[in-house]
Amino acid sequence: MNRRSFLSTGAAAIGAFTVIPSHVFAAGKQGQVAPSDRIRLLHIGCGSQGLEELGTLLKSPVIDIVGVADPNRESYNYVHWSEYGLRNSLRKLMDEPAWKEGIKGIPGGRNIMKEVIETYYRKNRPGYKGTVAAAEDCRELLETLKDVDAVKIMSPDHHHAFQAIDCLKRGKHVIMHKPLGNKMAEAMKVVDTAKASPFSTYMLAYNSMGDGKYIDQIKKWIEAGAIGRLREIHNWSNRPVWPQYPVIPAGKEPVPEGLNWDLWLGPAEMRDYHFEYTHCCFRGWYEFGGGSIADMGYYSLWPVFRALNLDSAVSAATRFSRVVGLKNNVPSTIVNDYSYPMAAAYRFEVPYKDRPEKIILQWHDGGMKPQTPEGYDGDDLPIEGMMFVGDRGAIVCDFQGTNPRLLGERASQFAHIKGEPVVENPNETLPDGTVRWLRNWIDGCRGKGKGAASFENAKEVNETFNLGSVSLMSNGKKLIYDPRTRTVTNDEEADKLLARKVRKGWEI
Numbered sequence: 324m325n326r327r328s329f330l331s332t333g334a335a336a337i338g339a340f341t342v343i344p345s346h347v348f349a350a351g352k353q354g355q356v357a358p359s360d361r362i363r364l365l366h367i368g369c370g371s372q373g374l375e376e377l378g379t380l381l382k383s384p385v386i387d388i389v390g391v392a393d394p395n396r397e398s399y400n401y402v403h404w405s406e407y408g409l410r411n412s413l414r415k416l417m418d419e420p421a422w423k424e425g426i427k428g429i430p431g432g433r434n435i436m437k438e439v440i441e442t443y444y445r446k447n448r449p450g451y452k453g454t455v456a457a458a459e460d461c462r463e464l465l466e467t468l469k470d471v472d473a474v475k476i477m478s479p480d481h482h483h484a485f486q487a488i489d490c491l492k493r494g495k496h497v498i499m500h501k502p503l504g505n506k507m508a509e510a511m512k513v514v515d516t517a518k519a520s521p522f523s524t525y526m527l528a529y530n531s532m533g534d535g536k537y538i539d540q541i542k543k544w545i546e547a548g549a550i551g552r553l554r555e556i557h558n559w560s561n562r563p564v565w566p567q568y569p570v571i572p573a574g575k576e577p578v579p580e581g582l583n584w585d586l587w588l589g590p591a592e593m594r595d596y597h598f599e600y601t602h603c604c605f606r607g608w609y610e611f612g613g614g615s616i617a618d619m620g621y622y623s624l625w626p627v628f629r630a631l632n633l634d635s636a637v638s639a640a641t642r643f644s645r646v647v648g649l650k651n652n653v654p655s656t657i658v659n660d661y662s663y664p665m666a667a668a669y670r671f672e673v674p675y676k677d678r679p680e681k682i683i684l685q686w687h688d689g690g691m692k693p694q695t696p697e698g699y700d701g702d703d704l705p706i707e708g709m710m711f712v713g714d715r716g717a718i719v720c721d722f723q724g725t726n727p728r729l730l731g732e733r734a735s736q737f738a739h740i741k742g743e744p745v746v747e748n749p750n751e752t753l754p755d756g757t758v759r760w761l762r763n764w765i766d767g768c769r770g771k772g773k774g775a776a777s778f779e780n781a782k783e784v785n786e787t788f789n790l791g792s793v794s795l796m797s798n799g800k801k802l803i804y805d806p807r808t809r810t811v812t813n814d815e816e817a818d819k820l821l822a823r824k825v826r827k828g829w830e831i
Contacts, residue, residue, distance in 0.1 A: 363471050364473045365495075367475065368392075370477065371429060372477060374430070384755055385755075385757060389456065391455060393459065396581030399426060410430060417443055433459070476498070480605065480617065481591050481605070481610060483503060484509030487517075491517060496522045496768045505789075507809070511809055525764040525774065529775065530760035533745040536745040537626060538626050538720075543740050550718060550731060551733075559704075562618055563615050563688065569661075582596075590829035591610050591611060592610065606618055606663075609796055612663070616688065616788050620784070624784055638804060644689065668688075669686040669791040697731075802814055
């Protein structure tokens with residue numbers, strides 16, 4: 324599809340959105356991608372996870388990273404799962420065995436990402452003489468860089484909705500990590516904007532789904548009646564694997580040199596800087612993150628929502644761990660209105676889209692698990708997993724639905740039923756160096772239609788998780804939710820928590 328035919332057929336849909344640059348639609352030849360055929364990308368967020376995933380973008384000859392943006396210039400206080408793992412992987416990526424030798428700490432920030440990109444391109448793209456623009460505010464680069472076609476958003480959760488909507492309205496294709504937003508109202512505005520937009524969006528989490536085929540075996544068993552009527556789905560994780568703090572940090576720390584704290588806060592309420600808010604720890608705060616369910620639940624439950632044709636939850640209730648401290652040497656429960664608990668269990672009522680029934684969906688984290696089902700051949704369920712419970716049996720599987728085992732009186736009767744195999748690995752590297760899932764997004768950028776990973780297809784799972792967070796913030800109360808009006812109907816105060824108090828100047 325060329326630019327002229329796209330515009331002639333899609334002008335009504337584009338509406339107020341910016342016109343896509345013509346070179347985005349030019350299909351390059353394998354291994355010979357002309358500069359005019361490449362997608363010029365701005366990378367927003369230069370922390371440890373963004374750096375960890377950078378190689379996927381760099382190795383694709385279709386992608387040109389032309390700018391990076393992050394409120395932090397450069398520091399070595401980031402959080403990672405290994406003290407030297409990130410540094411060593413970046414050394415290997417750049418072929419620089421002694422990079423940052425003698426510097427202690429985990430690297431991050433826009434200057435680090437700029438250096439890595441430029442070093443890689445100089446060594447792997449003959450004739451490369453370009454430079455990567457760097458700024459603390461992504462909006463500055465979106466204004467000044469010419470012909471930016473797309474962005475990858477790797478910022479903390481509380482920035483996601485604001486940045487995604489801004490970029491879509493500027494006419495950019497978007498890749499973004501989960502969630503769409505850590506507040507219901509914001510996430511649903513992302514859904515609405517993406518649905519009305521002709522641009523290619525991709526929510527990372529889908530790249531591990533195998534197009535939903537990982538749970539096809541489970542779906543086939545359920546449809547055949549192997550466990551009777553499906554009543555409940557349980558999913559559990561060992562998260563959080565980062566610190567979660569039950570109280571607001573005491574004391575006032577100086578803002579590190581090179582960090583624009585006001586910009587890092589963005590739409591969130593102003594507060595004094597503290598390290599405990601930043602880096603991966605942001606996930607544990609109601610204001611900045613979405614908790615363990617938003618960190619891992621998309622990988623496991625998004626394919627379940629799609630495969631079983633589930634709609635958004637119509638109710639949510641939660642249970643959670645409490646923290647006891649001493650006040651004047653008297654044990655007392657700490658009232659935590661600020662952060663996700665160390666362990667929580669969510670209970671959602673989720674209707675089907677195609678029939679008037681509901682199932683119970685339960686999420687467990689922080690070491691919580693469901694009861695071990697009858698017939699399970701082990702002492703205890705694994706640390707992470709998923710279970711489908713019917714009135715005639717159960718299916719227990721790995722966290723994302725792989726390696727399913729059929730339990731119950733009908734197990735032998737239905738064991739012969741097989742699901743469709745996973746033919747295409749989304750993380751397979753194609754001959755030109757592009758990973759398959761990234762190619763799917765690139766195809767969308769080139770006018771070949773929206774893919775399954777598009778933001779609007781994550782509406783139901785995102786809406787459900789956002790509702791669970793509001794139940795936690797409402798002391799576990801069962802909330803009744805109407806997806807049509809997007810309101811909590813049984814608690815006025817909880818309904819207000821669907822949106823944040825946005826700082827002036829950051830309104831969507």
